Amino acid sequence: MAVQGVERSDNVEQSDREKIDYAKLLSIGSLHMGQYFPMGFGGIALPAILRSVGMPLSMMWLLGLPTIPRSFKWLMALVVDNYGSRRIGMRKTWIIPCTLLGASLYYAISYLPPTMATIHVIVAILVLKSIIMGAQDIAVDAFAAENMNDADRATGTSIINFMATIGGFLGGSLMGAYDILGWRWTMTIAATLLILAVLPAVIRKEPPPPPASEMRRKRGERPSLIKALKRHDSYYIIPFLFAFGFAGTFMGAMFTLFLVDMGVPLPKIGGILPVAGLIGSGGAAFATPVIVKHLGLRGAGIVGMCFLPIEGLTFAWLSHSGELPGFFALTALCSVLFFTTGIYGYAVSISRFRWASKAQAGTDYSLQSSLWNLGVYAGGATAGFVAEWFEYTVYYLIAAVIATSIALCYVLMFNHVERLVQVREQVELEDLAPSEEAGAE
Numbered sequence: 001m002a003v004q005g006v007e008r009s010d011n012v013e014q015s016d017r018e019k020i021d022y023a024k025l026l027s028i029g030s031l032h033m034g035q036y037f038p039m040g041f042g043g044i045a046l047p048a049i050l051r052s053v054g055m056p057l058s059m060m061w062l063l064g065l066p067t068i069p070r071s072f073k074w075l076m077a078l079v080v081d082n083y084g085s086r087r088i089g090m091r092k093t094w095i096i097p098c099t100l101l102g103a104s105l106y107y108a109i110s111y112l113p114p115t116m117a118t119i120h121v122i123v124a125i126l127v128l129k130s131i132i133m134g135a136q137d138i139a140v141d142a143f144a145a146e147n148m149n150d151a152d153r154a155t156g157t158s159i160i161n162f163m164a165t166i167g168g169f170l171g172g173s174l175m176g177a178y179d180i181l182g183w184r185w186t187m188t189i190a191a192t193l194l195i196l197a198v199l200p201a202v203i204r205k206e207p208p209p210p211p212a213s214e215m216r217r218k219r220g221e222r223p224s225l226i227k228a229l230k231r232h233d234s235y236y237i238i239p240f241l242f243a244f245g246f247a248g249t250f251m252g253a254m255f256t257l258f259l260v261d262m263g264v265p266l267p268k269i270g271g272i273l274p275v276a277g278l279i280g281s282g283g284a285a286f287a288t289p290v291i292v293k294h295l296g297l298r299g300a301g302i303v304g305m306c307f308l309p310i311e312g313l314t315f316a317w318l319s320h321s322g323e324l325p326g327f328f329a330l331t332a333l334c335s336v337l338f339f340t341t342g343i344y345g346y347a348v349s350i351s352r353f354r355w356a357s358k359a360q361a362g363t364d365y366s367l368q369s370s371l372w373n374l375g376v377y378a379g380g381a382t383a384g385f386v387a388e389w390f391e392y393t394v395y396y397l398i399a400a401v402i403a404t405s406i407a408l409c410y411v412l413m414f415n416h417v418e419r420l421v422q423v424r425e426q427v428e429l430e431d432l433a434p435s436e437e438a439g440a441e
Helices: 022-052 057-082 092-109 119-147 153-181 183-203 211-218 225-230 234-252 255-261 266-321 327-355 361-429 434-440
Strands: none
Touching: 022 057, 022 092, 022 119, 022 153, 022 183, 057 119, 057 361, 092 119, 092 183, 119 361, 153 183, 153 266, 153 327, 211 361, 225 234, 225 361, 234 266, 234 327, 234 361, 255 266, 255 361, 266 327, 266 361, 327 361
16 A cells, blocks of 8 residues: 655645634634633642632642543543434534533532532542543544544644633633632532533534544444554554653643742742743744644644753753843743744644544544653653752753653654554545455555
């Protein structure tokens, strides 16, 4: 089977590029904003609220329990990929009821004021909500992977990532709503925002399942983790995503503590990070599709990769000098660094949607996410030990080497993985089981 080892996004004609359906992409982005809203609330606002009512630090581990079900999304994906109503939409079959149930549980929590007597019940409800919303996450990610094509994937992924950042920001900002409105109204707002985020996608008619998914069903095949792991492209994709998660978290995990140890007051840190994050993520969201259009996806990865050592060297130099610039100068510096290195992160995110098989998009993307999250955990768990042992200057130099090396792997393997993915797509569309076609060849 002859397949050109050329990046497909570079082969899209200009007339096709002009047909980008921005309404579709914004509706997909809105779904992801709804995904990240609960994460921002659970990771930022809720710990602060419970701490303010007297929850001891020794009990903070309870708030990690709702994140555990996300580690098993790959298992739930086998069910989500296989069942659904064609009349409602294979993905909306899961998105609609899971969102309504998740919002209902938020509303139920509004009747449980946060106290030491209710905290265990609140956490138990959040664990149940996490299980339900895990299925919604799988359907949302699969919906995005199935409905973005080579012409709009770069723009769509940028919209998704930026709106996800906004969702996390809104979730975290509920901490302020609690001080003004109280617990019941805060949780009611959370339930309402969760529903509003999915409305644009729910109102739109869901396209039919992609041809690869239809062909899988025609062959009588079910989604398979074994098949996903045994594909040749997975031999490169899975290890890379673990390393990508590790490197990104290892570089960024100590930044807040670095600022604290450099004497930056907490209120200023609370101003620097959200502003720099939004500016950096927003800038990368707008710039990456333009770079992909002119240089291709691999070229965008190269551009972002070039700034990774600069980011590490900058923070190493600041640590060595013992002085930080003023608030506005430091915010501007972080914004520029987050913007430039964010281009590489966006390139990888675009590739993730490209790499997921349309025959079992939920299973593939969830498997990728699981390995990426495992790398995130490993990077976060390792960073503190390295920083304490070597101190910040050497730590940031090590982080720069690791991040740049992993980015170089992405650039070097890009064309080979693209060829493997194109071969896999052709096999999935043929009216033969992959094993039969391989034997015929």
